[in-house]
Structures are given as C-alpha cells and as structure tokens.
Amino acid sequence: PLQRCASRGGAAPDAAFRFRFEGSPPMKVLGIETSCDETGVAVYDTAIGGADGLRAHAVYSQIALHAEYGGVVPELASRDHVRKLLPLIRQTLAQAGLSTRDLDGVAYTAGPGLVGALLVGAGVARSLAWALDVPAIGVHHMEGHLLAPLMEDDPPDAPFVALLVSGGHTQLVAVDAIGVYRLLGETLDDAAGEAFDKTAKLMGLPYPGGPQLAALAQTGTPGVFDFPRPMTTRPGLDFSFSGLKTQVLLAWRGSDQSNATRADIARGFEDAVVDTLAIKCARALDATGCDTLVVAGGVGANTRLREKLRADAQRRGGRVCFPRPALCTDNGAMIAFAGALRLQAGQHGDAAVHVVPRWDMETLPPVAAAV
Ligand code: KG4
Ligand code: ZN
Numbered sequence: 001p002l003q004r005c006a007s008r009g010g011a012a013p014d015a016a017f018r019f020r021f022e023g024s025p026p027m028k029v030l031g032i033e034t035s036c037d038e039t040g041v042a043v044y045d046t047a048i049g050g051a052d053g054l055r056a057h058a059v060y061s062q063i064a065l066h067a068e069y070g071g072v073v074p075e076l077a078s079r080d081h082v083r084k085l086l087p088l089i090r091q092t093l094a095q096a097g098l099s100t101r102d103l104d105g106v107a108y109t110a111g112p113g114l115v116g117a118l119l120v121g122a123g124v125a126r127s128l129a130w131a132l133d134v135p136a137i138g139v140h141h142m143e144g145h146l147l148a149p150l151m152e153d154d155p156p157d158a159p160f161v162a163l164l165v166s167g168g169h170t171q172l173v174a175v176d177a178i179g180v181y182r183l184l185g186e187t188l189d190d191a192a193g194e195a196f197d198k199t200a201k202l203m204g205l206p207y208p209g210g211p212q213l214a215a216l217a218q219t220g221t222p223g224v225f226d227f228p229r230p231m232t233t234r235p236g237l238d239f240s241f242s243g244l245k246t247q248v249l250l251a252w253r254g255s256d257q258s259n260a261t262r263a264d265i266a267r268g269f270e271d272a273v274v275d276t277l278a279i280k281c282a283r284a285l286d287a288t289g290c291d292t293l294v295v296a297g298g299v300g301a302n303t304r305l306r307e308k309l310r311a312d313a314q315r316r317g318g319r320v321c322f323p324r325p326a327l328c329t330d331n332g333a334m335i336a337f338a339g340a341l342r343l344q345a346g347q348h349g350d351a352a353v354h355v356v357p358r359w360d361m362e363t364l365p366p367v368a369a370a371v
Contacts, residue, residue, distance in 0.1 A: 017050075017153070017154060017155075018049050018050020018051065018052070018053075018153060018155070019049050019050050019053075019150045019151060019155045020049045020050075021046040021049055021340070021341070021344050022344075023344050023345060023346075025104075026045070026046045026047035026104075026344075027045075027046050027047075027104035027105050027340055027343060027344055028043060028044070028045045028046075028047075028055070028098065028102055028103055028104050028105075029043070029044050029045075029046070029103070029104065029105045029106065029107055029336050029339050029340040029343060030042070030043055030089070030092075030093075030103050030105070030106045030107070030125075030128070030336065031043070031044060031057075031107045031108070031139075031332040031333060031334070031335035031336025031337070031339055031340075032085070032089070032106070032107070032108040032109070032121045032124060032125050032332055032335060033108075033109045033121065033141075033144070033330055033331060033332045033334070033335045034081040034085065034108075034109060034113075034117050034118060034120050034121030035109045035111070035112070035113025035114065035117060035118055035121075035141045035330070036072060036077065036113055036114055036117060036167070036168075036330060037061065037062040037063070037065075037066055037072045037077050037117075037330075038059050038060065038061050038062065038329070038330040038331070039059070039060040039062070039080070039081050039084045039085055039088055040057070040058070040059045040060075040330055040331040040332030040333070040335065041057065041058055041059075041085070041088045041089050041091075041092040041332040042054060042055075042056065042057035042058070042092060042331065042332035042333040042335070042336040043055040043056050043057070043092060043093065043096045043098060043103075043336060044333065044336035044337050044339075044340050046340050046344055050151065050152075050153065050155075051151055051152055051153060053151070053337075054151060054333050054336075054337075055095075055096035055097075055098070056092045056093070056095035056096035057092065057331060057332055057333040057336075058088055058091055058092045058095070058332070059326075059329075059330070059331050059332065060084045060088055062076075062077060062080050063207070063208060065077075065080055066207060067206055067207050069207075070201060070207050071207055072114070074114045074115075074116055074117065075116065077114060077116070077117045078114070078116035078117050078119070078120055081117055081120040081121065082120055085120060085121065085124055086124070089124075089128075092332070100128065100132060101132070103128075103132060103134060104134055104343075105129070105134050105135050105136065105137070105339065105340070105343040105348070106125045106126075106128055106129040106132075106134060106135075106136040106137075106339075107125070107136070107137050107138075107139050107335050107336055107338065107339020107340065107342075107343065108121045108122050108124075108125035108126075108136065108137075108138060108139065108335065108339075109121055109138070109139055109140075109141045109144065109335050110122060110138025110139060110140070110354065110355050110356055110359075111138070111140065111141065111355050111356030111357055111358070111359040112140075112141055112142070112168070112356065112357055112358055112359045113141055113168075113355075113357060114357070115355060115357045118355035118357065119353065119355055122138065122353045122354065122355050123353050126351060126352075126353045130351060135343055135348035136348060136349060137339050137342050137343050137347060137348045137349055138349055138354060138355070138356070139335045139338045139339045139342070140338075140359055140361055140364055141330075141335075142164055142166075142169055142171070142297075142361050143179075143181075143338050143361060143364060144334035144335045144337070144338045145164055145166060145296040145297045145328075145334060146162045146164060146173065146175065146181075146294065146296055146361075147178065147334065147337060147338045147341065148296050148323040148327045148328070148331075148333070148334040148337065149294045149295070149296055149321040149322060149323045150337070151323065151327065151333065151334075151337050152321070152322075152323055152324065152327075155321070156292045156294055156319060156321045157292075158175050158176060158177045158178060158180075159174065159175060159176050159177070159288070159290055159292075160175050160290055160292035160293065160294050160321075161173070161174055161175070161184070161281070161284045161285055161288055161290045161292070161293050161294070162175050162293075162294045162295070162296065163277065163280075163281050163284075163293060163294070163295045163296075163300075163309075164296055164297045165191070165192040165193060165277065165295070165296075165297040165298070165299035165300055165305075166191060166192075166193050166297030166298045166299065166330075167191060167193035167194055167197065167208075167210075167298055168191050168193070168194070169186070169187075169191050169297065170186060170187040170191045170192045170193075170239050170241070170277075171183060171184075171185070171186040171187075171361075172184040172185040172186070172237050172280060172281070172284045173361065174284075174288050174290070175294070177366055177367075178341060178366070178367040179342075179364055179365060179366040179367035179368075180366045181361045181362055181364065182362065183361070183362055184237045184284050184287070184288070185236065185237025185238045185239065185280065185284065186238060186239065187238070187239040187240060187241060188238055188239065188240045189240050189241060189242040190240075190241040190242045190245065191241070192239070192241060192273055192277065192299045193210055193297070193298045193299045194241070195241035195242070195244060195245055195273060196209060196210035196213050196214070196273070196299065197209045197210050198245050199213060199244075199245055199248050199266075199269050200212055200213040200266075202245070202248065202249050202252060203248070203252055203262050203265065203266070204262075210298065210299070211301070213266050213269070213270070214266075214270060214302050214303065214304070216262060216263050216266040217263065217266040217267040217269070217270040217271075217304070218267075218303075219263045220262075220263035220264040220265070220266050220267030220268070221263075221264050221267060222267055222268070222271060223268075224264040224267070224268065225251055225264055225265050225267070225268030225269075226268060227244055227247050227248065227251075227268050227269060227271075227272040228243075228244065228247065228272065229272055229275050229276045229279065230243055230244055230272075230276060231276070232275075232276055232279045232280070237280055237283060237284055237287070239276065239277075239280065241273070241276075244269065244272055244273070248265060248268075248269050251265055251268075252265055270302070270304055271304070273299075273305075274302070274304050274305045274308050275308070277305060277309075278305075278308050278309060278312055281293055281309065281312070282312060282316070285316070285318065290318075291316070291317070291318035291319065292318060292319045292320075292321065293309065293313065293318065293319070293320045293321070294320075294321045294322075295309060295320060295321070295322050296322070296323060296328060296334075297328060298328055298329045298330070299328075300322055300323070300325075300328035301325040301328040301329055306322055341367050342367055345367045345368060347365065347367070
C-alpha cells in the first residue's frame with residue numbers, strides 16, 4: 001500500500017538557495033566512484049554547500065577500452081580503475097588546491113556494481129582514510145544518483161518522488177526523507193539505459209549507444225514509427241523495456257535500413273521510452289500525493305526526457321529537478337555529496353574493505369542530521 005507524501009503546498013521557493021549541511025564541524029570529503037566503466041573522483045566541501053561546495057571533480061571514461069567488445073568487460077574495467085584512480089585523485093586534489101591532509105573524510109561507492117571494480121575504489125578509499133586517520137563510508141551508488149539534484153541551486157525538499165534511470169536500474173522511489181526510501185516500481189527486465197544501448201547496438205551504432213541514439217533521434221521524424229508504451233494501459237508502477245527492443249528489431253529488419261530510417265526509428269523508440277517514463281512518473285506523483293519529482297541517472301541527461309517532464313510539471317503545477325547532465329551520468333561528485341551527508345551525520349564504516357554488488361536501497365539507514 002502506498003503511503004501519501006505530506007504536501008508542501010504551494011510553489012517552490014522563489015529565491016535561489018543552496019543545500020546546507022547541519023551538524024558540525026564541516027567536512028571536506030573525497031568521493032570515489034568505480035562501480036562500472038567510469039572512474040570518478042571529487043572533493044565536496046560541506047562548509048560551502050550547494051553547487052559551489054563541489055570544489056573539483058573529474059571523470060575518466062573507459063568507453064574506448066570497452067568499445068571493441070560492444071559492452072563492459074568487468075576484468076578490464078577493474079584493471080583500468082587500478083591504473084587511473086590514483087592519478088585522478090592527485091589531479092582532482094590539485095584542481096581543488098588541496099592536499100590529502102586537508103581531507104576530513106572519504107566516501108566511495110560500495111555497491112551496487114561490478115565486484116572487482118567496486119573493490120578497487122573501496123581498497124583505495126579505506127587505505128587512504130586509514131593513513132589519514134579520517135572516517136570513510138561506503139555509499140550506495142543509486143543513492144548517490146538520487147541525491148545529486150540536491151547539489152544544484154534551489155534543491156527540492158523531501159518528501160519527493162525520484163525517477164532513477166541508469167544503465168542498470170529503472171526505479172521509482174518515494175523519498176520520505178534523506179536515507180528513507182520506498183521502492184514504488186522498477187523494471188521487470190531491461191533498464192531504460194540498457195534499452196537505449198541495446199536498441200542502438202541492433203541498429204549498428206557503437207557502444208555505448210544511448211547518447212548516440214538520442215542524438216540520432218534529434219534528426220528523425222516523430223510518428224513515422226509508432227512503438228507501444230509498455231505496461232501503461234494497466235495499473236502499476238513497474239516497467240518493461242525488453243519487448244520494445246524486440247519491436248525495434250522487427251521494424252529495423254523490415255525496413256530499407258537507410259540512415260533516414262535509422263533516425264526515424266530512433267525517434268520513435270525515444271518517444272516511446274520518454275512517454276512511458278512520464279506516464280509512470282505522473283502516476284507515482286498521484287499515488288503518493290507528492291508535487292516534486294527528482295530525476296537522476298544517465299538517462300536523466302536525455303534532452304527529450306527533460307523537456308517532457310518539465311512540460312508535465314508545469315501542467316501539473318509541480319516541480320521537476322534534475323542534476324546538470326554531467327552529474328546525471330556516473331561521477332564522483334554524487335558519491336562525495338551523499339557520503340558527506342552521512343559522514344557529517346556521524347555515520348561511517350569500520351576499516352574492512354567491504355563491497356555489496358547487489359544492494360537494496362530500502363535497507364539504508366536514515367540520515368537523521370540532514371536537511
Ligand atoms: O548512470 P549511468 O552513467 O551508469 C549507470 O549507473 O548505469 O547511466 C548510463 C546509461 C547508459 O545506458 C547510457 O546509454 C544512458 O545512461 N545514457 C543516455 C543518455 N546519456 C546516457 N540515454 C539516453 N539519452 C542520453 N542522452
Ligand atoms: Zn550510475
């Protein structure tokens with residue numbers, strides 16, 4: 001049964017303000033992300049808060065490494081994190097004008113993700129924290145995504161509904177408070193980003209196809225290919241995208257396979273995914289009585305999804321909040337920010353290097369001192 005969110009009543013505050021941390025003292029937190037095929041490092045300063053609190057961040061993408069295999073090769077990913085992580089930490093600290101001795105805490109992605117890749121970040125983070133005698137915390141990757149929009153100006157207040165759309169997850173989550181999450185619905189098969197990537201691949205686009213398919217869709221004509229909006233005609237908040245991928249395959253095989261057709265199919269596919277996500281978001285907002293939607297994860301960078309959800313929010317008289325596109329896809333900033341929230345609330349792990357390849361976000365402890 002769905003619990004209703006308490007209504008905030010009325011519009012968003014008009015003056016831009018930034019997320020502020022409670023509890024003292026403030027901390028400079030190093031964030032490390034190595035859950036998949038991006039090495040991300042950042043420093044977040046809670047004394048500043050908001051977007052300016054992000055003192056520096058850098059992402060090294062392994063796209064070129066995995067491209068010839070058409071997907072992420074876990075062992076190659078781990079090895080490349082080993083190669084890139086320390087140089088990236090040095091570079092990020094230099095950009096922030098800080099040394100390791102200035103750090104008050106270390107946050108790293110502890111899961112979900114590829115176990116070998118996660119262990120690289122966890123090992124480095126724990127060792128650094130041990131050497132510096134500062135606390136370290138393992139952050140849930142999807143909580144990192146979910147909280148990323150709070151770094152931007154005029155951040156939303158809980159309760160809100162979050163749409164998490166990445167390469168591995170498609171989830172609707174009721175956020176009752178920071179750290180208090182209820183799963184409202186999720187994909188039964190492919191994640192939205194995975195559907196983008198697989199659809200791109202079957203039409204011959206190189207890995208990772210999602211952003212390329214989206215770019216191609218810009219040049220396609222809407223309505224030439226009209227794909228179904230899966231699971232929208234029956235009640236519920238779950239998703240299914242694998243059938244859509246098959247529909248695209250059949251349409252592509254039966255077509256002239258020209259560049260123009262590829263673009264038209266890309267547009268038809270993107271419109272189907274965007275509509276489906278938007279319909280379920282509206283349903284989740286209705287079911288919970290929330291007026292605020294937060295969108296995060298790689299597919300949150302999709303221009304058409306952002307436009308559609310903005311138009312819907314305007315029509316409903318509610319709000320939709322996204323991180324800037326660079327903070328939608330995997331990055332260290334979201335891990336530094338989420339870790340800072342928990343570290344400043346007094347939470348941290350022991351010295352063990354521990355990762356959780358499969359991890360349910362509902363089991364996380366609340367962040368009592370936050371907001
Ligand atoms: O959050 P993310 O960087 O990594 C995971 O945690 O999975 O998400 C990556 C996913 C990929 O499937 C990628 O194709 C998709 O996000 N993606 C996009 C766009 N940018 C990234 N999908 C559609 N349109 C985009 N502009
Ligand atoms: Zn991610």
